[in-house]
Amino acid sequence: MRSGFVGIIGAPNAGKSTLLNQVLGQKISITSKKPQTTRDRIVGIVNRSESQIIFVDTPGIHKSTTLLNKRIVDQALLALEDVDLILFMVDVVSRNYSAEKLIISQLHKVSKPVILAMNKIDLAKKADVFKLAEEFQGLFQFRAVIPVSAKGNIQVENLIEEVEVSLPEGPRLYPEETFTDISEKFMVKEIIREKVFRLTGMEIPYSSAVTVDAFDVEKKLILIHASIHVARDSQKGIIIGKKGAMLTRIGTKARKDMEEMLGSKVLLKLFVKVTKDWYSRGRTLDEFGYK
Template sequence: MENTHDFNGFKSGFVALVGAPNAGKSTLMNKLLGEKLSITSRKPQTTRHRILGVVHREDMQLVFVDTPGVHKSNRALNVRMVDVALTALGDVDVVVFMTDVHESDDESDAYLMGQLKKVNRPVILALNKVDRIKKPEVLAHIEKWRGIHDFHSIIPLSAKHGDQVDSLLSEISKIMPEGPPFYPEDVITDLPERFFVAEMVREKIFRLTGQEIPYSTAVTVDTFTREKKLVHVEATIHVERDSQKGIIIGKKGTKLKAIGEEARKAMEEMVGKKVFLKLFVRVEKNWSTDTKAIRRLGI
């Protein structure tokens, strides 16, 4: 049967969120969706994967792609993360380039700007964290960036508080093509629950351990079983050295217990059921410098 649905005036398309580590991309994604999808922490390079989030509005559907922070590095894991981010640039209709005006990462911003100049896509500059600086400083940042690139528009905003996020959506809609929605109205991502379960464990590691540990850990889900009133999850935390395993477990298992309790609460909120979570810790020597190990761990 011929589809006679009239999509005249309805807009849809893909938007890449790119920027240096800790620019606020994941916070913006969560604010746009109205619920938590991307994990966040105060530590840079929290996001390792391309995470898709669908924003539904009456007159448009925007499919946002949250990407890992773009930065220069020779470490295999970091190179993989940057490749994931840059690959997204060629597959979208609009690019939103986010920069932190409070604590700028000039080197990473300059590197990413060089990559953006190679991509024939409209770019909107989002000046994030303007709530942490004074208005004259905001104006100075706008003038500086105007001299660097011919952006479609420059939007000062606060992803954390939601200030000017609607203005960003408005600017995106101006350049988004007309077309039918890509996803049903009840879909906000294309990723399975198992992915988010692993991410929730990893987020708690980022938040509950010191500077070195989070970057040396990966999480895989061994078992994810839904029962009538319970979800059963078994997951493995992979570390690179025996000393890191000891830190993750903690004295008498206290650290691992805390990670598990916090992750379990987040999982229960997501699945709407009680969760039985069992965590294991495994040493996989120098996995973050081994390309094959990185792929095997799903990164």
């Protein structure tokens, strides 16, 4: 029996959350086409006959400017110290050279085995993938290099098998039926944030945060009150939309996903609040859970 923690790291939008959802066979980590969607460490547990693989999806590592992004990147880098194995994901189509350089430099500082997952191979030429593999093997001594497509489920099983044999021997660390350690309240917050990322443009996704103010389980439904926080007054109107249209779209799509996740009817009430420059204020970041 083998078990252990596997930290999934990479540049923003490398496909880390897509891979986690794929290996779990269900969605626990939110995704969007915009980079820096993930802000928290998300744990997903894959139980196999001879192993328990505890994946830790981390925020994208990048050169940060705001206090929020610095804390997010620090959280991702800390994960390197807490895991048994590191899974470094690279987007072979849209590379982030500065992030890759930063990550490689960090990998040289930790004495952990590292597997390189070269993602989105279905969108690239084979020759380019081979050339890129040679380039990375010259930068770091990886335990294995596996080309995959997380979204297309190409060679994902090969990747899991390589991860499995790279873990230390040991018993299951979680009950076999467990697939994550995150709470329903946290998932509700993330679902709302995903809809903001997917439905709004410009700077809005990066200037918004979500807090769940009430989560009350009643006989026939779950009552949820949540607030979408924005950094400036002008952003509040964009989130609400003309005659409340945008807020209604966000709420409708979020409620549908919540009901599917929770297996219950949900009454969702959304509020929009202006919390001035929240992403640069330490105390506010603490209150929002970005410590």
